[in-house]
Every structure is written in C-alpha cells, then in structure tokens.
Amino acid sequence: MMTARSFFRSPWKVVLFFVLVLLALLWLIPIITTVITSLRTNDDILSRGFWALPEQLVFSNFRTAWERGGLSKFLPNSFIITIPSLVLTLLFSSLSAYALARFRFRGNRLIYFLYVGGMMLPFQVLLLPVFRLTDFLGLYDTYWGLIAFHTAFQMGFCTFVLRNYMVTVPIQIFEAARIDGCNAFRIWWQIMMPLTIPALAAIATLEFTWIFNDYLLAIVLVRSEEHMPVTAGLASLQGQFIMDWTVIVSGALLAAIPTIIVFIFLQRYFIEGLTLGSSK
Amino acid sequence: MAMERASTRLTPWLFLGLPLIIYLIWVIGPMFCTFYLSLTNWDGLSAPGFIRFRNYARLLQDPVFIISLKNNLRWILTFITVPVVSGLVLAMALNKSLPGDRFFKASFYAPMVLSLVVCGLIWSWMYHPENGLINSVFRKLGLESLTRGWLSDQHLVMWAVIAVAVWRQIGYVMVLYLAGLKNVDSWLVDASRVDGANSWQVFRHVIMPQLAPITVIVITISIIDSLRAFDLVSVMTRGGPYNSSSVLANFMYIEAFNNYKMGYGAAVSVILFLISLIFIGIYLRRVLRTEEA
Numbered sequence: 001m002m003t004a005r006s007f008f009r010s011p012w013k014v015v016l017f018f019v020l021v022l023l024a025l026l027w028l029i030p031i032i033t034t035v036i037t038s039l040r041t042n043d044d045i046l047s048r049g050f051w052a053l054p055e056q057l058v059f060s061n062f063r064t065a066w067e068r069g070g071l072s073k074f075l076p077n078s079f080i081i082t083i084p085s086l087v088l089t090l091l092f093s094s095l096s097a098y099a100l101a102r103f104r105f106r107g108n109r110l111i112y113f114l115y116v117g118g119m120m121l122p123f124q125v126l127l128l129p130v131f132r133l134t135d136f137l138g139l140y141d142t143y144w145g146l147i148a149f150h151t152a153f154q155m156g157f158c159t160f161v162l163r164n165y166m167v168t169v170p171i172q173i174f175e176a177a178r179i180d181g182c183n184a185f186r187i188w189w190q191i192m193m194p195l196t197i198p199a200l201a202a203i204a205t206l207e208f209t210w211i212f213n214d215y216l217l218a219i220v221l222v223r224s225e226e227h228m229p230v231t232a233g234l235a236s237l238q239g240q241f242i243m244d245w246t247v248i249v250s251g252a253l254l255a256a257i258p259t260i261i262v263f264i265f266l267q268r269y270f271i272e273g274l275t276l277g278s279s280k
Numbered sequence: 281m282a283m284e285r286a287s288t289r290l291t292p293w294l295f296l297g298l299p300l301i302i303y304l305i306w307v308i309g310p311m312f313c314t315f316y317l318s319l320t321n322w323d324g325l326s327a328p329g330f331i332r333f334r335n336y337a338r339l340l341q342d343p344v345f346i347i348s349l350k351n352n353l354r355w356i357l358t359f360i361t362v363p364v365v366s367g368l369v370l371a372m373a374l375n376k377s378l379p380g381d382r383f384f385k386a387s388f389y390a391p392m393v394l395s396l397v398v399c400g401l402i403w404s405w406m407y408h409p410e411n412g413l414i415n416s417v418f419r420k421l422g423l424e425s426l427t428r429g430w431l432s433d434q435h436l437v438m439w440a441v442i443a444v445a446v447w448r449q450i451g452y453v454m455v456l457y458l459a460g461l462k463n464v465d466s467w468l469v470d471a472s473r474v475d476g477a478n479s480w481q482v483f484r485h486v487i488m489p490q491l492a493p494i495t496v497i498v499i500t501i502s503i504i505d506s507l508r509a510f511d512l513v514s515v516m517t518r519g520g521p522y523n524s525s526s527v528l529a530n531f532m533y534i535e536a537f538n539n540y541k542m543g544y545g546a547a548v549s550v551i552l553f554l555i556s557l558i559f560i561g562i563y564l565r566r567v568l569r570t571e572e573a
Contacts, residue, residue: 013378016373016378017378017379017380020373020374020378020380020384021380021384023370023384024383024384024387024388025387027387027388027390027391027447028387028390029413030391030402030403030406030413030447031390031391031402033402033405033406033413034402034405037405045411046411049411049416050411050412050413050416051416051420092298092299092302093299095295095296095298095299096295096296096299096300096303098295099291099292099293099295099296100296102292103291103292105289105292108292109571111296111300113564113567114303114308115303116563116564116567117560117564118303118307118308118311120500120504120556120559120560120563121307121311121553121556121560122504122507122508122529122552122553122556123508124508124510124528124529124532124533124549124552125310125311125314125549125550125552125553125556126306126307126310126311126314127532127533127536127549128310128313128314128317128536128542128545128546128549129309129310129311129313129314129317130306130310132313133305133306133310148302148306149306151302151306152302152303152305152306152307153306153307155299155302155303155307156303156307159299184291184294184295185294188295209393212395213394213395213396213397214395215395215396215397215510215511215514215515216510216511216514216529216533220533220537231395231397231511234397234398234401234515235397235514235515238401238515245405245408245411248401248405249401249402249405251401252397252398252401252402253398255395255397255398256393256394256395256398259393259394259395260393260394262393263389263390263393267386267389270389270393271389271455274452274455274456274459275455275456275459278456278459278494278497278498278501
C-alpha cells in the first residue's frame with residue numbers, strides 16, 4: 001500500500017494528481033452550476049448576471065417545480081412504473097437464464113442469441129409496432145403499457161448477464177440437491193437464486209437507473225400527465241416555464257435525486273453491473 | 281461448460297415458456313412488424329395500405345433524412361474516438377492507487393447516473409446565450425468574441441449536443457477499461473519492465489494487446505449508443521435550427537408522431553436497424569466464438 005507521502009515524492013505524480021483534480025472539478029461544474037442556479041431567484045440572475053453574488057438563497061424554485069410544475073405527480077409515477085418493471089424483468093430473466101445455463105436442449109443457442117441480439121437493438125426500431133400493440137391491448141396511456149415494454153425489453157440484457165453468471169456455478173452443487181429429491185423449481189429458487197444474488201444486486205441497480213431514466217417510451221406510450229414519469233414530465237415542465245431557468249433546473253435536480261441516491265449508496269453494484277454486462 | 285440433459289424434455293420450457301412468450305410479443309414480433317409497416321402508408325388512425333418501397337424511395341430524396349444520417353455518422357465517429365481515448369487515459373491514470381482516487385472516479389461516473397433529459401436541461405442552461413455559464417465566463421474574461429449561440433448556430437449545434445453525450449460517456453468507458461485493466465497480467469508488465477521497456481513500450485506492447493477484447497466491446501457499445509441518440513436532441517434542440525441537429529431517431533419520431541406518417545417513420549427505423557445489424561452481427565460472432573472456446 002502506497003502512502004500519500006511516498007506518492008508525492010515523484011514530481012510527475014504530483015503533476016498527475018493536480019491535473020486530475022482540475023479535470024474532476026471541470027467535470028462537476030455543470031452540476032455545481034445547476035445547484036447554485038436552483039438556489040437563486042430568476043430575477044436575480046436576469047438582472048445581476050451569473051457572476052453576481054446572490055442577494056439571498058431561496059428554496060422557492062423547488063417548491064414551484066414540485067407543486068406547479070407537477071413533479072409531485074411525476075416523481076411517484078416514475079416509481080410506480082420502475083419498481084414493477086424491475087421486479088418482473090429480474091424474475092423472468094432469472095427463469096430463462098436458468099434454463100439457458102443449465103439445460104442442453106434444441107434451440108438453446110438460438111434463444112440465447114435472440115436475447116443478446118435484442119439487448120443491442122436500438123429500441124427506436126420497435127417503437128411504432130409497440131405503440132400499435134399497446135393501443136390494441138388497451139394499454140395506451142396506462143402504467144402497464146410502459147411496465148410491459150420495459151419488462152420485455154430489459155430481459156435481453158438481464159438474461160444475458162445472469163445466464164453467463166449462472167454457467168459458472170459448478171454443476172455438482174445441483175447434483176446433490178437432485179439426489180435429495182428437490183424438483184427443478186426448488187433447485188432454481190433455493191439453490192441457484194441465492195448464489196446469483198451478487199449478479200442480481202448489480203443488474204438491479206443498473207436497471208433501476210435505466211428504466212427510471214427512460215424518456216422516449218414514456219412520451220410515446222403515455223399521453224396524460226396523470227401517468228407520466230418524471231423524464232417526460234420534465235420536458236413538459238420545460239415548456240411551461242420556458243423563460244424561468246431557475247425552476248427548470250430545480251425540477252431537473254429533484255428528478256435526479258433518486259438516481260443520485262442510488263449512485264451514492266449503491267455505486268459499487270452500479271459499476272459491477274456495467275462491468276458484468278461487458279465481460280463477454 | 282457443464283450442462284445437464286434435462287430430466288424430461290419439458291423441464292427447460294417450464295422455465296423459459298412465459299418469459300420467452302413475453303419477449304417474442306414485445307420485442308421480436310415488433311421488430312418484424314416494423315418491416316411490414318415500412319411498406320405501408322399507415323397514418324396511425326386508418327388501416328395501413330400496402331405501397332411497397334415507396335417510403336424508401338422518398339427517403340432517399342428527403343434532405344432531412346440525409347442530414348440525420350450524416351449527424352448520426354458524426355456522432356459515431358466522435359464516440360468511437362474521443363470518449364474511448366479519454367476513458368482509456370483516465371483509466372490508466374486511476375488504475376494505480378492514487379490519493380483521492382475514489383473522489384476522482386466518482387466525479388467522472390456522476391454524469392452517467394443522470395438521465396439524458398436531466399443532462400440535456402442542465403446543459404441547455406450552460407449553453408444559454410445570455411446567462412449561461414459558458415458565455416458568462418467568456419464575457420468575464422473579456423473574450424466576447426468567443427461567445428456563441430451554441431444551440432442556435434447551425435454549424436455548431438450538433439457538436440454542442442454531442443459534447444454533452446461525450447461528457448456522459450467518458451465515465452462509462454473509464455469503468456469498462458478499469459475492469460479490463462484488472463485482468464491485465466501484472467507479471468508480464470513487471471517482466472517487460474525488467475527487460476528494459478519504457479512506460480510507453482509497456483503500454484503499447486504489453487497492456488494494449490490485453491485490452492483488445494474490451495476495446496471491441498467499448499467500440500460496439502459506443503456505436504450502438506450513437507445510433508440510439510434521441511433524448512438529448514429532443515430536449516435541447518428538437519432537431520433545430522432548420523433540422524441541422526436532427527438524428528435518425530428524432531427524424532423518425534417527428535415524422536411518425538408529429539406528422540402522422542407512421543409508415544414513413546417505420547422506414548427510417550428499418551434503416552436504423554440495418555445499420556445497427558452490422559454491429560450486432562460483429563458482437564454476436566464474438567459471443568459465439570467465446571461460447572465455443
């Protein structure tokens with residue numbers, strides 16, 4: 001383990017360190033700017049410019065975005081859509097991943113390829129037929145239309161990752177259980193699933209942010225503000241407060257809070273999820 | 281790979297059945313349906329009428345389609361160079377334990393968790409012509425001549441939007457390379473040092489070849505992400521001014537949902553699909569090879 005003192009003995013490394021400090025700050029500037037903006041009044045910025053010290057710090061922008069901007073509705077909607085999609089996609093993916101990882105049967109490889117190929121698909125390709133399908137099923141402008149599509153589309157990535165994780169579990173573990181008379185579903189639920197928890201935690205974290213951050217499907221499959229998730233809501237907030245940037249960026253910050261919380265507390269899983277997805 | 285023959289033929293399908301049906305209905309089916317819709321004049325309301333390849337013929341003469349295609353190409357070329365190189369450099373710099381490395385990594389990761397909509401709004405404000413941070417800084421420094429209408433200048437706007445995507449992408453590439461570097465054989469690195477290789481030679485001839493597989497993945501992901509580009513354009517410019525920042529996905533959305541030319545929009549998405557198919561194919565071949573190895 002290198003201590004800080006021994007590290008700073010090399011002049012090159014000191015330079016590297018300060019370059020990194022500068023870059024990291026540069027990277028955060030847009031976020032810092034947003035936070036500062038959100039705490040000022042619009043008049044203050046318009047009349048005195050960006051560089052003036054604010055006369056006072058206010059929280060009223062957040063309240064405006066929350067109440068008049070509708071975030072009090074949009075943000076809960078996002079959870080109502082994200083949580084069921086997440087649970088369902090993990091459940092279905094772990095079922096299909098288990099079949100693909102454990103059993104040799106005709107069509108195994110073809111199905112695996114369908115999932116991997118689908119995961120790479122730009123989902124814009126599916127947009128119009130899916131729009132038609134939700135309309136046909138009476139799911140247009142409901143939570144369930146979005147939940148159904150997210151569940152199905154994210155199965156590609158989740159099945160891919162889970163299947164590759166599950167094939168690494170040594171087969172002997174299952175032999176013993178089978179001799180003890182466990183049926184296939186109990187082996188899946190009581191033996192495979194507990195062993196898969198690290199991978200499940202990683203992709204759950206990642207999928208949460210992906211589904212939560214989706215925008216395109218939200219504007220295509222939902223029309224009324226009543227069912228809109230926060231990404232689509234922000235776009236309508238932008239139209240409503242077109243001149244008032246302090247409210248718009250406050251709304252953006254509020255909308256980002258859930259994913260920022262995930263990032264702060266589950267960063268390790270988030271990073272692991274990204275790495276798992278690219279390990280093949 | 282250890283796999284067992286199923287005790288009965290039915291067993292795997294008990295697990296696969298329901299998920300696969302859902303997947304076929306919502307993902308694979310619509311994929312084929314897009315092809316069909318692209319051959320029709322569907323307007324979203326009345327029943328689609330079959331018009332063969334007329335949508336495609338019209339696409340080739342549509343200037344907005346050509347602009348969008350070029351913009352996607354710009355996006356791809358930027359994405360496979362700038363974030364890949366910067367992400368790799370950052371990963372190399374942060375691979376050794378530096379004091380404060382957790383802070384550095386977190387700063388570069390941070391944009392990745394924000395939704396593209398949030399990023400688009402934040403940056404629209406940064407780019408704001410009068411009060412945005414960028415022009416304010418230039419004015420403060422007396423560099424009035426450098427101030428621009430970042431999102432209103434036809435020649436700049438696409439790059440201004442791509443810059444935001446790059447800001448978000450670099451952390452992602454860094455994560456992938458950091459993971460790749462963990463698997464680099466340190467014994468080989470040490471051995472080449474002992475043999476007198478300098479840092480550049482070690483990087484070029486020992487580390488880089490071992491990062492080749494991850495580089496293929498990074499580039500494939502970057503290209504697919506570029507083809508998926510929609511949110512930033514939609515939030516920041518809606519493809520304007522004068523369609524100068526339009527990309528295929530936005531063009532498709534506007535044609536289908538604002539102009540009710542759904543068949544025409546479907547034709548755009550088929551083009552998008554065919555372009556991505558090349559890279560999906562490359563990726564699948566790689567997966568197949570590792571499966572057989």
